[in-house]
Amino acid sequence: MREVVEKKVLSENDRLAAELRQRYRDENILCVNIISSPGSGKTAMLEQTLASYPKNTSLAVLTGDLQTDNDARRLARYGFPVRQIVTGGTCHLDARMVTRHLDEMEFRGPGILFVENVGNLVCPSSYDLGEAAKIVLLSVTEGEDKPLKYPGIFHRASLMLLTKTDLLPHVEFNPQLALENARKIHPEIEFIALSSRTREGFPEWLNWLRGLQQKVQMEAAAAIS
């Protein structure tokens, strides 16, 4: 006898993510979920991003790693609230971990919450964290075909950041080919190339964040009225 169930395997995570999404809407928080392979420059990019804002801006970072609080210590130097989520071996962040650490944090909207996921292009893409956008990083020391090898995350990400562009003169990497590959998977994916060392591309990245924040605020206002 067949009994129809029809529910998401990760329905419990989805339920908690929906609660987070509602909380972000109520508190006027823009949450972005930052995903890449280990070593693509998520933390360096976030350091330069935090350094771009006046100290009185409302920003916070949750950073995930299997072990150590090295990233949180690096990011805390910029004066904004930062918490390390040590997953103890788990290869991704889930909505429960984010909820728990957010509860322990002194952070109120309106503002931006950066969630730096565990370095991994596979597992984090399955777990909704209530974010307004997933952002995938690809560095120029990786292969241009990564979007084809890891289609799941490039399909779900709103924005692809090509990082470490200061190294382009030294490596054989074709940015146009990387973008073409990403758009084979996700034709609408947006694209910004940047360097956390020279800050090339940072004006565009910060502008993209500002645009998304305005969009989220307008949607929240429309939902209320």
Next chain:
Amino acid sequence: MHEVGIAASILESVEAEVRRRPGTHVEAVGVRIGELSNVDKDALAFAFEALTRNTPLEDLRLEVEWCPRRQKCLDCSQQFVVQELDLHCPACGTDKTSCIGGTELDVAYLELEEPCAKS
């Protein structure tokens, strides 16, 4: 390698169903896995077997329906399975198509043994 977590979530769904109807024997659980879900079928089967071994669900079968990426044409409404990453509509040739399948990660059904009539 998050298939262990995925397998554990599937088993939680089965156990919840068993609690709802005591005495029911579940023979199989059917799941749908999309090409874009980032779940590997073989790793999932391996994790599922490891997690059920020496438990009351040891005999539970995992039935996987693999779902390829599907698109729908925004111009002519043609639906098609994506072959070799080509997102163009095979009917009218436009590239204006949107994704309608391939991200599935669902528990679809359970196969239950008919309960014996109580004597």
